[in-house]
Amino acid sequence: MCAINPQTAFEDERVLTPALEKKHILVVGGGPAGMEAARVAALRGHIVTLCERSQRLGGTVFFSSLAYAENARLVEYLERQVRQLPIELKLGQLVDKELVKQLSPDEVVIATGSKRDAPAIPGAEGKNVFSGDELRKLLTGEDPAIAKKKLSITQRAMMTAGSVISVTDSAAKMRELSKLWMPLGKRVVIVGGGLVGVELAEFLVERGRIVTVLEEGEKFGVELSIVRRWRVLHTLKEHQVNLIAGVTVAAINDGSVTYSVAGEAAVVSTDSVILAVGATANHDLASQLSDLSIPLTQIGDCGGVSYIEGAMHQGHQVGREI
Template identity: 45%
Template sequence: IEDTNLPPAAEIRKAVNIPVIALGRVEVPTADKVIGKGEADFVAMGRKLLADPQLPNKLMAGQGDTVRPCIYCYTCVSAIYTGGHTRCAVNPELSWEFERKPAIAAKKHVVVIGAGPGGMEAARRLDALGHRVTLIEKAERLGGTLRFAALAYEPNERLLNWLVDRIGESNVEVRLSTTASSELLASLAPDEVIVATGAIRGMPDIPGNQLDHVYSGEDMRKMMFGESSEDLKRKTGLFTRLATKVGAATGATANLDLVRKATHAWMPLGDKIVIIGGELVGVELAEFLHERGRTVTVVDDAPRFGKGLTLVRRMRLLAELKSHGVALETGASAIAITKDAVTFTGSDGADKSVAADHVIVAKGAEGDTSLADALTAAGFSVRTIGDAGGVGYIEGAIRGAAEAVVQITT
């Protein structure tokens, strides 16, 4: 919590005659107020400086909105426990500042397909180096699955907004609601193509997965943002379809903070939720739903939950879920869905049944290189980054974008 350490720092400041340094996940506007009111002499920002070492210079230049945000994912802190290089999910140059400087080669026209975190990062980097960039996105908005990740975990929205703003102030040509095809690319005649279309999220072969109260991760994403599909038309009632459609038409679902607040009052989900899938998406979704008053159980065959989360964030999140009463059923087998429950064999060998008004299947994501393969076969020079090449989440997308730009420009 941002201000946990600030009140004690202010009290200490009153009692001593030496400089006081406050710290602890403090955002820049709050830090400015604290120092301005004399409640601390300095505010320490360790992780923020790893995310953007130019933070002090940008603030002094009045460019605070250009500071690359820390998303508090604990990638940097977790590296301490693994003995590897210090890493940052949003700053791939960290620890490699002198090894990953792209050369400025002859200017090229690069088409980037997919405007999620990897695609936007690649586009903005290429633009900054003076290349001509066309960014193609099939959806109506920039962001890709980062929008859904930002809904479940608010700090991700800061990265989303930062990337969108950087694209907005760049010379990147953005084509929304556009499907990339060999014919379209032939008309654009790019020198290089980057495919950043993300993973595919199929429905695993679980008995009962066709029932109307069972949602896939893709169903949830579409429902939250007012999109439609034949499956959702079958699974949701008229009121839900109208509400989400109105939200999309008015732009309400584009406002993630509004959606987060609104879902505390209403969601088209029952009180008892079972999530099948204990990786990053499943446990963050469990946190999101618990905070909105649902009774949540997470079931998976994995022996440990939280794959995709960094070590420290996984430890903290799983501990918090357990302390809040979220049931975490690891090592489950024979998982099946019935009309009002999820049944499985627990890790102890006992048969179990958990009542469920709705079931969310949050697993089954995998890379999808079909578009990249087709474009390569058509004769284009193609690089695949992000989840399209294998699920790597935000850090994988951002690092992949940086590496692709180096390859293109050297």
């Protein structure tokens, strides 16, 4: 099998055939799930409109490609396909009920990604605390309000300069710049040791940060494939990252995080905290459009967190079957 090519080992079953009836398909969300659905539907002869609320394609995978460069190749491939095919691309386009009525599609495919709510931890709203979404929007320049809320004037000036010279438009450029400067302190605590948490830890230790990862469960990076997981955990141990499992986080303070393991309290000092937890399905748009009598399909993380493999396989399936 292959995480990003759903036809691998299923070449006879997952065949792309011309659409019997040409339809207008509206795809909402320009991450891997949305781009793959748009690509396959367009190849089959459907009329496809792809709307993305930000000014770039890639979704959260563009951000994850900072930590794992191989993901950038996937985004580049999908974007190239979308731009080469007869797909109407609308960047910077927020989709709501009125727009859907205006476009009048035959079917809507929703690929808006997951929601990431801050966990109920005292201090989680602190200035030194970043959710995964906040860090993504901060580093990619998507939301100036976050920079204003979280960063000093000097840090905001650095971020603005990066945007002006188009550094934030390129994952490769951002990876190089991040080796020189990032809006995070020297000591970083990551709350959550799943896929996002361990890949962030790998990214940060390679940029000179002292990292501690606090995980509620007993294992780290369980969503990763076996070989990738072995490699990440080996790198973290080589860099002496403090991986602590079975954790209950009690509070986040200005310079520390208080937690407990098996009922025993402990404190770790930190300059910055990243919350790599809280991703859940996002049914907001589907609920908003439910009374329009237009067939709706949710794919990717908005229907249930399934990461890149789920996004690509579900995108290919809906594009193949629609």
